[in-house]
Amino acid sequence: PLSWSEIEKLNEDPRIHGLLLRLCRESYTSKILNAVKPEKDVNGITDFNLARLVHGDICECVVPPTARAVIKLLEKQACTTLDGKKILLLGVQGPLEVSLQCLLQRKGVMTMSLSWNMKQLQTMVNISSSLWPIVYPFMYTYLFFSFVFFCSDIEISRGQAPKPIHILAKEIGLLTEEIEIYGQTKAKVRLSLLERLKDQPDGKYVLVAGITPTPLGEGKSTVTIGLVQALTAHLKINSFACLRQPSQGPTFGVKGGAAGGGYSQVIPMEEFNLHLTGDIHAITAANNLLAAAIDARTLHENTQSDKALYNRLVPLVHGERKFSAIQLARMKRLGITKMDPKTLTADEINKFVRLDIDTSTITWQRVVDTNDRFLRKITIGQTQFDIAVASEIMAILALTSSLSDMKERLGKIVIANNTKGQPVTAEDLGVTGALAVLMKDAIKPTLMQTLEGTPVFVHAGPFANIAHGNSSVLADKLALKLVGKEGFVVTEAGFGADIGMEKFFNIKCRASGLIPNVVVLVATVRALKMHGGGPNVIAGVPLKKEYTEENLKLVSDGCSNLLKQIQITQQFGVPVVLALNVFRTDSPAEINLVCEIAKQSGAFDAVPCRHWSEGGRGTMELAEAVRKAANQQNNFRYLYDLELPIVEKIRIIAQKIYGAQDIELSPAAQSQINCYTQQGFGNLPICMAKTHLSLSHMPEKKGVPTGFVLPISDVRASIGAGFIYPLVGTMTTMPGLPTRPCFYDIDLDPDTEQVKGLF
């Protein structure tokens, strides 16, 4: 905290060269320089001691418009105190504010940001709001024809020139040294931001979940992006979308991106969907290094004597033997306190050199970020290949809170049991540090932007079945600081609310300690009709007429699923707003019916959304509803107590969330539960691996199935990530390529370097 007398002192300090030197380059225009140049200095203010601006003893005439506003605010508001700290309420926006903030925070003055002064990117559909009601009906038709038939997602994406990412970073208050630029449109954000803004109150935390979807998906990502576009670009409320990074495998297999779509997407979408900033590649490298370490160790233990192993593990270097830090840590776990390698007994050496991995229990698999069906089948020892995003390291990335926490989690990964049935970890293999080194950049979230120029974090994309399917804790935390107290962070949970949201609350919120303020539940008339008894919806096959013509009966019947998902949300004590993702073929009567039922079912509000065709403007009603809901009282609670036995926790989820009558464990599942409990992992949260196409385990059972017994075929654990995952049926962790993979349409124009045919 800096007192006024300290500011006085600061101004007298000849070593302080002043604020001007900290100005962002963008603000360093001749206009500002003219305003503060020596000639016009009245009170001895030059461009080199502008620091005096801070206590406002300069003649108004030399102050440029932006700076003048700061002074006024300083005079009026800088005396506010909170917990004994001076608080500077900054009213100027943009680079100048950032500079002031930077200077002051380094000096220990706490600053509070007002709303961002952000350049909105105009899209074709953004027409004057006053004209909107008039052109709307025509516009809608026009738009439909113009972009449905003529504009693919990638064409819309390419039609918009993104802001240079360093500009966006400045607009939202990031300092130059807090970002690492990757090309023109992506930047990693350093975790040091959390320390700088640690006293800043968090913004509001909004989760976007969904009802039980059709195989086509119901638009959670587009709602997420539409909502932040509405908040930031239209209502001028700071907001951030936090999204998962998609796997590159399916990008070349079956169409369907995770960048949103239409006029609610992240741009440039090809950057979003391809390598991004290399996080998944880093995960692949770390995952496969661990796999290689396991097999190499097993080979060497099988082929060498204790003495040979010891001589190689603790080699003579410059005539001396020394344990490495990671080996000393292992010694400690083994209860050997000796520091000198020469003094170990034969028995101690045996304990030290042999991990005795029981190869039949190895659970660690290799990964590639390619849809490669053939890698499912191969057998290398006891393992096989998964797609990269199925790696436990991805789940760790998504749940970690810091570099040291990540390192700890990586070390805790259990890769097998030893022959005595005890867990063998990555730490035992001596590979923790190397894994952390490989992941050191991946831990920083990537900043991108929406089609309307508002900020987005893309970070981590764990599977939603064998893992928890949520983007990273760190991205959410950084965003909550950046938006400020009145701002909003909108994050998405995978699959329907029964899976993604339940895991969001019980796994991710437990890991982060964050409390959500609002749940947005996404539904479509299409999915509701399916739950009401409509015909099968199959990807790649045209929709039946039930879905393209008005059918209030099907909608009304299908709302059972909606009601159930709202009830699930209410069990967690968080207000829920229904976002009905409107399609061209939905009738006004259908839309009204859904919204009415939702409100009667306990939703705080229910609104139709047209973000896909209209961008942020189409989600303004939703934004207003979310804003109101965020001011509701929040009674957030977890569903179960971690100290309950594993079986009990599974039963609670099955009964209270899925509506099962009971659960039924296979002998294998029971034996694994016993094993994990005995190994001390019984108090971890549960991550159910269940189909997302039904509330039950049977994908064909739509609506609200009842009376079923949920079969648990097996139970596995991701100890580093920190959860137990029961398998309800089999889960594919390696997708395949179809007969005509979408790479047939993907091409690169060698002259313009533009990507064609991606979605």
Place this chain on the structure above:
Amino acid sequence: PLSWSEIEKLNEDPRIHGLLLRLCRESYTSKILNAVKPEKDVNGITDFNLARLVHGDICECVVPPTARAVIKLLEKQACTTLDGKKILLLGVQGPLEVSLQCLLQRKGVMTMSLSWNMKQLQTMVNISSSLWPIVYPFMYTYLFFSFVFFCSDIEISRGQAPKPIHILAKEIGLLTEEIEIYGQTKAKVRLSLLERLKDQPDGKYVLVAGITPTPLGEGKSTVTIGLVQALTAHLKINSFACLRQPSQGPTFGVKGGAAGGGYSQVIPMEEFNLHLTGDIHAITAANNLLAAAIDARTLHENTQSDKALYNRLVPLVHGERKFSAIQLARMKRLGITKMDPKTLTADEINKFVRLDIDTSTITWQRVVDTNDRFLRKITIGQTQFDIAVASEIMAILALTSSLSDMKERLGKIVIANNTKGQPVTAEDLGVTGALAVLMKDAIKPTLMQTLEGTPVFVHAGPFANIAHGNSSVLADKLALKLVGKEGFVVTEAGFGADIGMEKFFNIKCRASGLIPNVVVLVATVRALKMHGGGPNVIAGVPLKKEYTEENLKLVSDGCSNLLKQIQITQQFGVPVVLALNVFRTDSPAEINLVCEIAKQSGAFDAVPCRHWSEGGRGTMELAEAVRKAANQQNNFRYLYDLELPIVEKIRIIAQKIYGAQDIELSPAAQSQINCYTQQGFGNLPICMAKTHLSLSHMPEKKGVPTGFVLPISDVRASIGAGFIYPLVGTMTTMPGLPTRPCFYDIDLDPDTEQVKGLF
């Protein structure tokens, strides 16, 4: 071309806001602004029409020192013409020059850069040159103790704060829009630079090769870096090092980086050795997508009728069937000219849908960038795993000249034969465009810097046995433009001159059309003693006393290998300079002996180098020698005519380079040669896959083996990369991890984010 009257017009144009707006931000200091501010404007020059500077009609008093120099040069030299173009010889250096260059080149004025004004990074060993002779003897001892025992390579690397990469980019004349920043220390450089500087003459092209090495390597990378440090940081001659990107696999297995070492290395070395800018990850993704496409296609062809395949490959979308571009290209190859999918006959459909891959001939393997011994053994269909850098796509990246050329090469990759013995390509699988999309960023070389702040390109790192082992053609080409006519580009060839250099000339130079000016041949007293009959040199085992004590006999005998390698170089008509990489234990008599023998053997010059302990200062003598050699007459010629039969080309290499009596083909090799010749690939250059530890195929035969017959066990082809590779013995394309992989020492400090224990 811009005439003076056009410049006049430019100045009158009210839309031209002037040069000031193009100034790099670093040059935008108050000093410059003061100098050009409106008040002091004499001729109506304001900061908004500084464009007038270009024809120099302003009062000298308002011009800051740097700008004044420009004006003077403009007045004196701007009238030079070349091919009808105005040429501006720029004398000012740094950001201002870059800005001027940028403005003028956009207007079509050709500019020629003088030498870079580069900030040299000071290292501990850089002491005043006048004091050097005095402190040298002590210094050397001091240094040895200080860094050999106390400073590892990573400590030296970390002891130096690198310049922000955008500063370095500006120093060497890159425009802001030509670089893509990746964090603080790496930037990709866009290929558009080649177009902008297409009229700029190339610099001198220097290849660093070596004698037959010990398993420890003899220091080609450190010589490469030491040489550019000497040229640029000490002699103020523009120079660029072009290096290969190392595989990440060995980084965690056995120590030994490719970033150079000691006081001649690329910094930060951990960035260099880890993910870099993701190029190898992109190659892995592209390689494995192709592998998945092969197996998926085979599966679908095996399980579907012609009709089913056709319906899926050319699906009904919105009631219409259409061929994609890549399918139309395939139709053309099949001789089917129809455009309408409905009109194909059953026979044509059969030809179109069936690639009929003969799975026993599939040569395309999956890759990971991990040393994973176990992946050598597995069988997935007929394939296995290689390390990522062994992928043909890596060789393509290294040899390509543009985005369109890369796409063409990717499409030409032959992955198997069909059942009729015809080649099946990536293009046939429809995956060319997708591969190009995955590789679109990898094609841009990555800019980094040496320990002394001089520029380095890191780009591509193909295997030196089954591929050609050289860094990329594109990096060399970009660097040759950037250094300017008087500058130097130093690039490195893998293994000894008999392998790496031979491939550099016959494969890489053929692909690029570039002609090398000088070869630097690196030797060590250690390696020469080994060739002279010294005991075995084994990695990880202390050197025998023959290597640490003076032994002129061994050195003199071993120079046979040096002589042979010099003769090999001379066959290509390029002057050769011997760089003796001096170790602490080498005696002055040994050093003199080697240099004398080298000069007698036809080397242009031979000099001792102490770059490892002294940085650029230790290689100044080499730099002077290279400079002189570059002015020698150049009689560069290829070793063989491409039109010769494959067998003849192999025989020429075996006899003229290795000194073999003849070659002996296995039946498999002969049959493959027949097959490739019949398929029309007979006129490709040859890439020998031979051990680097001997001139012969027998690693234990040191010196200059004679009278041997070189056995060719098999012959393979990388058609996309464009070479045939005969196998001389077996080549491991997947390394393994040792008992104590170096990851035991690798760690990350979670607070400082520093990497520990890497080398």
